[in-house]
Amino acid sequence: MRRAFVALLCLSGCINYCRFDAVLARARKGDRAAIAEAGELGRPRIPSTAERLPGILEAFQAVAPNLSSTSAETRLVAVEALRHLSERAKDIYRNDFPTVFESSLTDPSAEIRWRACWAKGRLAETSAGLRAAASDPEDLVAEAACEALGASHDAGALSALARALDRAAPVSSAATFALVRITGRELPDADAWRSYVASREAQRASIADVGS
Numbered sequence: 001m002r003r004a005f006v007a008l009l010c011l012s013g014c015i016n017y018c019r020f021d022a023v024l025a026r027a028r029k030g031d032r033a034a035i036a037e038a039g040e041l042g043r044p045r046i047p048s049t050a051e052r053l054p055g056i057l058e059a060f061q062a063v064a065p066n067l068s069s070t071s072a073e074t075r076l077v078a079v080e081a082l083r084h085l086s087e088r089a090k091d092i093y094r095n096d097f098p099t100v101f102e103s104s105l106t107d108p109s110a111e112i113r114w115r116a117c118w119a120k121g122r123l124a125e126t127s128a129g130l131r132a133a134a135s136d137p138e139d140l141v142a143e144a145a146c147e148a149l150g151a152s153h154d155a156g157a158l159s160a161l162a163r164a165l166d167r168a169a170p171v172s173s174a175a176t177f178a179l180v181r182i183t184g185r186e187l188p189d190a191d192a193w194r195s196y197v198a199s200r201e202a203q204r205a206s207i208a209d210v211g212s
Contacts, residue, residue: 020037020038020041020055023037023038024038024058024059024062025062027059027062027063027066028062028065030066030069030071030074032073032074032077035062035063035066035074035077035078035081036077036080036081038059038062038063038081038085039059039063039077039080039081039082039083039084039085040081040084041055041056041059041085041088056085056088056089056092057089057092057096059081059085060082060085060089060092060093060096060097060100063078063081063082063085064078064082064097064100066078067079067082067100067103067104068103072107072108072109072112075104075107075109075112076109076111076112076115079101079104079107079112079115079116079119080115082097082100082101082119083101083115083118083119083122086100086119086123087122087123090123093123099127101116101119101120102127102129104116104119105117105120105127105129105130105132105133105145106129106132106133110136110138110140110141113133113136113138113141114138114140114141114144116133117130117133117141117144117145117147117148118144118148120148120152121144121147121148121151121152122151124151124152124153125152126148126149126152126154126156126157130145130148130149130152130154130157131145131149131154131156131157131160132160133145134146134149134157134160134161134163134164134175135160135163135164139167139168139170139171142164142167142171142174143170143171143174144174146161146164146171146174146175146177146178147174147177147178149161149178149182150174150177150178150179150180150181150182151181153181153182154182155182157178157182158179158182158183158197158200158201159197159201161175161178161179161182161197162175162179162193162194162197162198165190165193165194166190172190176190176193179193179197183196
């Protein structure tokens with residue numbers, strides 16, 4: 001799958017601000033080379049602005065449906081194209097496609113789940129799906145999820161990260177680093193982190209009970 005993905009990226013051109021309706025039409029039909037090419041729209045990076053960028057919005061609309069393709073290769077190219085588009089036009093991503101990576105976090109393909117976690121990390125955004133991915137059976141996915149949770153400074157992910165401490169390295173290492181990033185603390189070992197997280201979660205629950 002990785003070789004096919006690299007080959008598809010090699011087919012993609014460097015598209016700037018020109019119209020490329022034919023490429024988008026092929027992308028809508030699931031053409032993997034066109035999907036990858038649509039993901040390259042605007043390279044080098046386009047600054048996010050308050051003004052909509054119709055070409056990129058249309059690229060999102062053409063590529064996103066391919067995340068539900070029956071072909072794992074197509075879904076893989078789509079998630080990576082959407083990562084590129086999201087990084088280059090964060091305003092469009094946040095306003096129109098804020099949950100676009102959620103289905104990919106539970107994709108049957110570990111490669112796609114990993115890339116979805118990576119995308120969330122690059123965007124420094126979290127979600128319930130990303131927290132759940134910290135328990136993914138594939139170490140590569142769980143590691144990427146922990147790293148992304150740390151990048152997003154998700155205080156709601158402490159329990160998920162504490163559970164990931166039970167995993168072998170590099171997952172446990174990624175979980176520890178994420179806990180340090182989120183809390184600003186340095187604790188000596190996994191047991192100390194578990195105790196801290198349990199205490200913090202109990203305190204949050206107590207506050208919630210008072211407010212209810």
